[in-house]
Amino acid sequence: MRAWHISIPLLAVVAAAIGSSTAGAAGAQSNTLLDPPRPSFAEWLADVRAEALSRGIQQEVVDQALSQIVEPLPVVIERDRAQAESVLSLEQYLVRRLTPKIVTRGREMLEGHRTMLDEVASRYGVSPRIIVGVWGLESNFGRFSGVRPTIAALATLAWDPRRSAFFRRELLNALEILNRGDIELSRMRGSWAGAMGQPQFMPSSYLKFAEDFDGDGRRDIWSSPPDVFASIANFLKGHGWTAGESWGREVKVSDDAARRIAAEVDKRQGTCVATRDMTVALPMKRWQQLGVRLPTGASLPASHENAGEAVGVSDTAALVSGATRHFLVNRNYDALLEYNCAHSYAISVALLADRIGSAPARRAATPKGRAPRRAGHH
Numbered sequence: 423m424r425a426w427h428i429s430i431p432l433l434a435v436v437a438a439a440i441g442s443s444t445a446g447a448a449g450a451q452s453n454t455l456l457d458p459p460r461p462s463f464a465e466w467l468a469d470v471r472a473e474a475l476s477r478g479i480q481q482e483v484v485d486q487a488l489s490q491i492v493e494p495l496p497v498v499i500e501r502d503r504a505q506a507e508s509v510l511s512l513e514q515y516l517v518r519r520l521t522p523k524i525v526t527r528g529r530e531m532l533e534g535h536r537t538m539l540d541e542v543a544s545r546y547g548v549s550p551r552i553i554v555g556v557w558g559l560e561s562n563f564g565r566f567s568g569v570r571p572t573i574a575a576l577a578t579l580a581w582d583p584r585r586s587a588f589f590r591r592e593l594l595n596a597l598e599i600l601n602r603g604d605i606e607l608s609r610m611r612g613s614w615a616g617a618m619g620q621p622q623f624m625p626s627s628y629l630k631f632a633e634d635f636d637g638d639g640r641r642d643i644w645s646s647p648p649d650v651f652a653s654i655a656n657f658l659k660g661h662g663w664t665a666g667e668s669w670g671r672e673v674k675v676s677d678d679a680a681r682r683i684a685a686e687v688d689k690r691q692g693t694c695v696a697t698r699d700m701t702v703a704l705p706m707k708r709w710q711q712l713g714v715r716l717p718t719g720a721s722l723p724a725s726h727e728n729a730g731e732a733v734g735v736s737d738t739a740a741l742v743s744g745a746t747r748h749f750l751v752n753r754n755y756d757a758l759l760e761y762n763c764a765h766s767y768a769i770s771v772a773l774l775a776d777r778i779g780s781a782p783a784r785r786a787a788t789p790k791g792r793a794p795r796r797a798g799h800h
Contacts, residue, residue, distance in 0.1 A: 483597065483600050502579060528554050531557070532779070538648055539554070545652070548655040551778045554775065556621070557620060560621055567611075570612060579616065580592070627657060631660055661756070662754075672749050683714075694759075706724060724737075
């Protein structure tokens, strides 16, 4: 999710990461005095090396991966520290991401890889347009998947105390990927936060969901389209994607309906902001009673089956709302949130997939025998 942010001076960032600042309340000062001094980066890295070896990662792999890292990467800490001053609204984000250019490119990618995507869809039960939608949002259809060396980026974030436990696990997972021979160290690159390859998998997701669909013995999410597509599909399937069920649909919510919903419908519980910023799931008939309609103003389908989805699909949906746009989302939407828990991201993937899967509008043909009108001619 893209956000506007204030860039923090690099010196202050590194100082904060090292823990040199003692400003704070008396209680915080006391805790700081009781905490053992932090090891140097070199000492910390030596401990990581020992843990990696104890896990069975080969000495040669550990030496090659860690020997060139002599200090944290300041640019990575700076990116991690930069806090969002403001974020785009859902509507603004959709306008920015769902451009005619990306939709056209998505249709080209869908057609160009149709045979392979159909094979992947058949095995994993995830539609080709959803796979291409995720691919487009994550790496612009493979054009940009990040240039940061993954091991160095993860080592920096693992040493920084803010989320050290999480990133230490991811660092060890990345070393395990190298140990298995799926990718060379020089090609293991991605985002500043350690997300790798065209699907932008964290190492833990790679180990669990990456696939070798082309059968070459390596799970190559950096350069193999079959592996990329299968890995995205396997991730979504692993997080509950149901074949034959859509992600949801855009709907119309009047001001009166919005007030009723706010008063009568509970918010959902969840582990991230997005899952708490949506309603609980209700039957389609209940949404109809509350005043929710299709964008045309027509009544909602009484069931997902009536809307053309597979028999047995749950007839409940949750409401996701921006400032002016609203969406009833099905269970498959949760799988998209597992990929990136932000409504702006998940709705963008879903709408991009819908637009990719629909035929482009055709210009009306000029009737035979009549020349097209030109500006200035009557």
